[in-house]
Structure formats: structure tokens, C-alpha cells
Amino acid sequence: MRPILYHKLGSFELWFLSDGEIWLDGGAMFGVVPRVLWTKLVVPDEQNRVRLGMNPLLLRMGERYALVETGIDRKPGEKFRRIYGLGETHPILGQLALLGLEPSDISLVIHTHLHFDHAGLNTLWVDGKLRPTFPKARHLVQKQELEDxxxxxxxxxxxxxxxxxxxxxxxxxxxxxxxxxxxxxRVVPVPGHTLGMQAVEIHSEGQRFAYTADLIPTMAHAPLPYIMAYDLYPMTTLETRKRMYERWLEGHYLLGFTHEPGHPLGRLVRSEKGYRAEPVY
Ligand SMILES: [Zn+2]
Known part of the structure; x- marks a missing residue:
């Protein structure tokens, strides 16, 4: 598992937690992009699956803590965990403990969207009942996403x-x-993967950061047509990308990638061939 990555951004502190990895079909991950092209960027296993990370983000401002995304669900049972290659325990809880935090210290959870690999630790089984994992947190989400x-x-x-x-x-x-x-x-709508998905932006002391949600799941997905087959509205993803890429390039944003399997921080780069992302260490 990737170690926790710490980054200071103005008056904010950021910890990129790691909820482990998940292996998904490479064809589904890269949509209409032919295998001969996407395999230049990532190496699939013998089942044509590619390795993805899950990178919930812990934020601190003053004495307040927020969590962006809660990672993947491990409750649906043994078969579910086997399909996705997941253990039974939630690494995020251990990582919070390492940082000296209890789940009740989190006062805000921001949901980019409510898919099971992004909102899976919202609840836990306790004594035969589903309980909120973060009992004192308000859970912020776009109205459209909750309705859907x-x-x-x-x-x-x-x-x-x-x-x-x-x-x-x-x-x-x-x-x-x-x-x-x-x-x-702030939260900023980035529709396409779902209609109600939102990104999270931080502006502090002249520095800017955006958590891109599943708009750019990994750095390999930065080129405009590299859109997941999972996206419900791929043409909307394309429009959203064109708009947000300009905003993030012009504002010199540092970007965080929710499914990047390795180091999850990078920047967008524009060249004559189009857009790509590169890591920032
Ligand atoms: Zn996802």
C-alpha cells in the first residue's frame, strides 16, 4: 500500500490516504481508446485488468478536519471482496488512527459522487446494525447526485x-x-461520469489545488478522449474537461487524482498533441 502523502497548501494541510487498490478491466477504463494505445501508458495483467488506487483526501484547516471521499465498500461480503481483490479491514481507519484521529474528529465529509468505491466507508456494521462511520460529520453532496x-x-x-x-x-x-x-x-460541479459529480478546490495563500474526482481518474486519463466506458454521459465529460482543463491550467492548479495507483499529485500540461498530466513530487 502507498504510504500516506502529506502536502501543505497555504493554510491547509493535505494527507492523501490510501484505501488500497482495485483491479478493473483496461478496456472499460479507457473507453473508445484502442488497446494498442492505452497499453503504452499502463500495463494490464493476464486478465486485461489494470491496477488502480483509491486515494481519499484528508484536509485540515485550523482545528477542523474534512475527508474528501471515504474509499471503497468492503461490506457486501466475501465474494464482492474477492472480485475486487479487497481485504476485510478498512485501511483508512488505521491511517486516521496513525495521524492521531478518531472517526468522530471528522466534521465534514465531501462526496465527489456516491459510487461504492468512493463512499464505501460511510457506514459500518456494528453489533448487527449499520452505523455511520463518521457520526459527527455532515456529508456534503450535490443534490442531483443524492437524487440519482x-x-x-x-x-x-x-x-x-x-x-x-x-x-x-x-x-x-x-x-x-x-x-x-x-x-x-469549494465544491465545483464536474458532470459526466455522473450528472451530479463535483470536484473539490482549495485556494489558499496564492496556491491552488483541485481534487479531480472521476473526471480524470488517473494521470493516464488526462488526454481529452481518454474517457472511461463507465461514464454515464461521456459527451458531457468531454465538455466538462474542456472547461475545467482551461481553468486548472490558467490557474496553475496542482491536481489530485482519486484512482492514481502511485503518487497521486500532478499537473496538467498542454502540448501540440493535446493535454497530458505529469506527476509533481
Ligand atoms: Zn471511481
Whole structure:
């Protein structure tokens, strides 16, 4: 497992936690991009799967802690965990403990979207009951995303597990559109993967950062047409990318990638061939 990565950004402190890895079909991960092209960027295993990380982000501002995404669900049982190559325990809980934190120290959870690999630690089984993992946190999400998660259709149903949503309904706080959450911390809609997905931006002391959610799941996905087959609205992803790439390039944003398997911090670069991302150490 990747060690916790610490980064100071103005008056914010950032810890990129690691929720382990997940192996998914390379073809599905790169959509219409032919295998001969995407295999120049990542090496698939013998089942054509590629390795992905899960990188929830812990933020500190003053005495307040926020968690962006809660990682993958491990509750659905042994078969589910075997398919995705997951252990039974949640590494995030151990990493919070290492940093001297209890789940009850988290006052805010920001959801980019509510898919089971991003919101899976919202609840835990305790004494035969599903309990909120972060009992004192409000859970911030776009109104559209919560509605879609509560009313999934045939293509989205497998991604939204009610066990991560319904037991904490009272803790959700919905927003519509771009909104400042704390001074310098804002959520920005980035529709495409889902209609209600949001990115998280920090502006502090002249520095800028964006957690890109599944708009750019890994650095290999930065080129405009490298859009996952999982995206519900790929043409919307394309439009959103064009808009956000300009914003993030012009503002010299540092970017965080939710599914990058290694070092999760990078920047966008524009060349005559289009866009790509490169790591920042
Ligand atoms: Zn994802």
C-alpha cells in the first residue's frame, strides 16, 4: 500500500490516504481508446485488468478536519471482496488512527459522487446494525447526485449501494452548483461520469489545488478522449474537461487524482498533441 502523502497548501494541510487498490478491466477504463494505445501508458495483467488506487483526501484547516471521499465498500461480503481483490479491514481507519484521529474528529465529509468505491466507508456494521462511520460529520453532496443515488436505473444500480446512503440520510447536506464550504475550500460541479459529480478546490495563500474526482481518474486519463466506458454521459465529460482543463491550467492548479495507483499529485500540461498530466513530487 502507498504510504500516506502529506502536502501543505497555504493554510491547509493535505494527507492523501490510501484505501488500497482495485483491479478493473483496461478496456472499460479507457473507453473508445484502442488497446494498442492505452497499453503504452499502463500495463494490464493476464486478465486485461489494470491496477488502480483509491486515494481519499484528508484536509485540515485550523482545528477542523474534512475527508474528501471515504474509499471503497468492503461490506457486501466475501465474494464482492474477492472480485475486487479487497481485504476485510478498512485501511483508512488505521491511517486516521496513525495521524492521531478518531472517526468522530471528522466534521465534514465531501462526496465527489456516491459510487461504492468512493463512499464505501460511510457506514459500518456494528453489533448487527449499520452505523455511520463518521457520526459527527455532515456529508456534503450535490443534490442531483443524492437524487440519482436514491433512484438508480438499470445502468447505475450496481454502482450505488443503498447501505452507504440510506443509514446516513439525515447527515447529508445537499448543494446545487459551485459553493464555498469553508473559506478557501469549494465544491465545483464536474458532470459526466455522473450528472451530479463535483470536484473539490482549495485556494489558499496564492496556491491552488483541485481534487479531480472521476473526471480524470488517473494521470493516464488526462488526454481529452481518454474517457472511461463507465461514464454515464461521456459527451458531457468531454465538455466538462474542456472547461475545467482551461481553468486548472490558467490557474496553475496542482491536481489530485482519486484512482492514481502511485503518487497521486500532478499537473496538467498542454502540448501540440493535446493535454497530458505529469506527476509533481
Ligand atoms: Zn471511481
Amino acid at each position: 443515488a436514491l433512484h438508480p436505473h438499470e445502468r447505475s444500480r450496481a454502482s450505488y449501494l443503498p447501505e452507504n446512503i440510506e443509514p446516513i440520510l439525515e447527515q447529508f447536506e445537499t448543494v446545487e452548483g459551485e459553493q464555498e464550504v469553508w473559506p478557501g475550500l
